[in-house]
Amino acid sequence: MGVSTRSRRAPLVQQVCSDRPLHKGGICAPTRKEDGLPQIDRSLIADAPAFAGLDAAALDDVLSHALPCRLPKGEAAFRQGEPAEKFFLLLHGRLRVTRLNAQGQQILVRFVNPDDLFGVAMAIQSPVYPGTAEAAVDSLALAWPNSAWAGMIARHPTLAVNTMRALGARLQDSQQRILDLSTQKVEQRIAGAVLRLARQAGRPSEAGVKIDFPLSRQDLAEMTASTLYTVSRTLSAWEAFGLVEAGRQSLTVRDAPGLQAIADAEG
Amino acid sequence: MGVSTRSRRAPLVQQVCSDRPLHKGGICAPTRKEDGLPQIDRSLIADAPAFAGLDAAALDDVLSHALPCRLPKGEAAFRQGEPAEKFFLLLHGRLRVTRLNAQGQQILVRFVNPDDLFGVAMAIQSPVYPGTAEAAVDSLALAWPNSAWAGMIARHPTLAVNTMRALGARLQDSQQRILDLSTQKVEQRIAGAVLRLARQAGRPSEAGVKIDFPLSRQDLAEMTASTLYTVSRTLSAWEAFGLVEAGRQSLTVRDAPGLQAIADAEG
DNA sequence: CGTACCCTTGATATTCATCAAGCATTGTGG
DNA sequence: CCACAATGCTTGATGAATATCAAGGGTACG
Structure with a gap:
């Protein structure tokens, strides 16, 4: 195993993050030019x-x-x-x-x-x-x-x-989500959801790629068929491993490949 | 509760089927005229x-x-x-x-x-x-x-x-399925899947509405994000309550409203 | 300054998958 | 036509994943 932790939650983080070199960045949504006051044009x-x-x-x-x-x-x-x-x-x-x-x-x-x-x-x-x-x-x-x-x-x-x-x-997305719900564990689904959000709504920041709108634990739970409690525990574990930085309605991905490894792990 | 059973599985059947009068039929797919040897026409x-x-x-x-x-x-x-x-x-x-x-x-x-x-x-x-x-x-x-x-x-x-x-x-269907996977228990999802199959591929028979093609426990498991074991136990319990008749790759719905009640039950 | 909201963490409960063993039916090759 | 393998199914015992319950802490905002 290589890493010993007392954290009760986080089987996949532990498995996946042991003996793997840290890796920065990877996700970067195209920056979108800010419109001023929009007129219909x-x-x-x-x-x-x-x-x-x-x-x-x-x-x-x-x-x-x-x-x-x-x-x-x-x-x-x-x-x-x-x-x-x-x-x-x-x-x-x-x-x-x-x-x-x-x-x-x-x-x-x-x-x-x-x-x-x-x-x-x-x-x-x-x-x-x-x-x-x-x-x-x-x-x-x-x-x-x-x-x-x-x-x-x-x-x-x-x-x-x-x-x-x-x-x-959208049909493709939905069917992929059905597949994920049917075959993946909660931690993998949360990782997948976070990566998708970072891709679609990520803005580069000092610490990594920050999701650009307020996102609560409850939101993530409703996206992944989980509960706010489980999401909270999962994010805490990830934070301990340096994968993300989690705050009140805010989430920054620090190690996208690390999350990807969790999402891709064998169940 | 009204009914006492030793069956370990079947919380919802028990709940739902206690003190409810039996009810026949309800589902009937339109019969489709059989083509003989089809020519392109x-x-x-x-x-x-x-x-x-x-x-x-x-x-x-x-x-x-x-x-x-x-x-x-x-x-x-x-x-x-x-x-x-x-x-x-x-x-x-x-x-x-x-x-x-x-x-x-x-x-x-x-x-x-x-x-x-x-x-x-x-x-x-x-x-x-x-x-x-x-x-x-x-x-x-x-x-x-x-x-x-x-x-x-x-x-x-x-x-x-x-x-x-x-x-x-199909997008609608997929999103409904995501909702079901996210919010319903296995037994409810199986009930929903069986009812949908009976509606789409049901043919009236003596005992009720029979699903018109070979359907295994494994098939139902793969439709409901469950396992063949759980599906088997569930169908056995339903059979004991007279809701369905289950055979080798065959399934007949005897009491569609009963199944609907299971599908609609509060988790 | 207090109150609503969001979050964390521990303890416990529940659902359901997994493992194991064996039965029944179908189909097949001798 | 029969033995036997393959396939589908059943049921019990066990365990793991994760929901649920409970309690409390921090922070934003009125």
Whole structure:
């Protein structure tokens, strides 16, 4: 084993971190240029994969139906069960999408990142939103009424293809998550979730790659089908091994390859 | 509690089945007319949701690029990791789609039913198949080369919309499954899986609704992130309560509302 | 300055996987 | 047609992973 610790939790950290040289960094999300006060302008959406392949005129057409939508931290763009009347594109900020079951237990479906579509219930023929989307930080989105959708894809068929791809990517993610839930131990799932967050929302800092929005133990628990207690113990153990730096609603990855080794370990 | 049993397993059956009147039936999949020897003909695919809204000429155009594909029981249409060169529509039979993780553990992603598209890797921009599809019974499918896709959706934009809906529905299913895996106990998940199978592939029989293809304990375990041992114990307990009739690779639902009550119970 | 919120850590309980052994049915080759 | 292997299934005993319960500490914010 090579390392002796009294820490009750942390079987995989111990296993994986023994006799392995420390290693810095590895994850670095592309830095995103900060918009000042956003005005509705073609350039706002030109980079979104959802609108890839549309020319300037098409973008203007698309934009002409859009309404800006400010979402102060904590506010919901929509709530589970509400009639789905709009769909959205996130311009700036970060949203937390959650879903409740009949017994009131909640999971965190995903975080919405800038340039992501969300609330596309009409793409799946659902009359209501299947989840709740609320701002994890002050955010800004564009909203389209569902009624605009049919005309938009009729005039710009590329849109249907792009949306299909976006749904396909999310389907892939979901199936991967099912696989992880079915075959991995909690500690591995937490490692995977943290790495994904660092990739999607990591900003380089002195100590490593810091996750760019408030993230609680409860959030991580709801992402990994675990409990806030187990997440807390796991992060404490990782911190003791120098893999992460954990604070109140904040998390910095110091050793991404180390976390990856945990995620990849044999169960 | 009302009922006393020595059975070690079956907390929920006991709870749920005590003092509840027995109830018959409830699930009944539409019976599907048996095709004799299928020939490639417009009527074969006219009912598939994937081709809804296409007129006769469009259907003929679509069919002109399709190749029939016989899949004897046990044979794979494609295997995980193979380059994705075709996509398929199941005409007849039943396929089991599985997915392996890096450590070789397997889950059962879904069963493909007649009129379902499968192997649509190109819709999600994946160069390889993310899973393996093999025939659970002798099956028959149509196959299109991926190269035909672009032209098909260009000529028939409805196809992109239909495919988007199909992906959306599968995304919905996946997210529901994630919710179930995250919040339900094993017994509830097994109940949910059995009910879904009965709905999709149930055929009415004397004793109730019989699942129409060979289904092992291992299959159910891989669908519910459980083990064949736990599934076996669970089915035994249910059988003792008259909820199901379980045999070698066969399962008949005798009391669907009873199973539903288990699936809906508070954890 | 107090109160709500987030977090930590120990002790205990529970679910369920794992291991082990054996039975039953199907299919197969002599 | 029969022996026998392969496959699928059952059931008990045990143990490990992780949830749950309980108690308290720190920190931000009104």
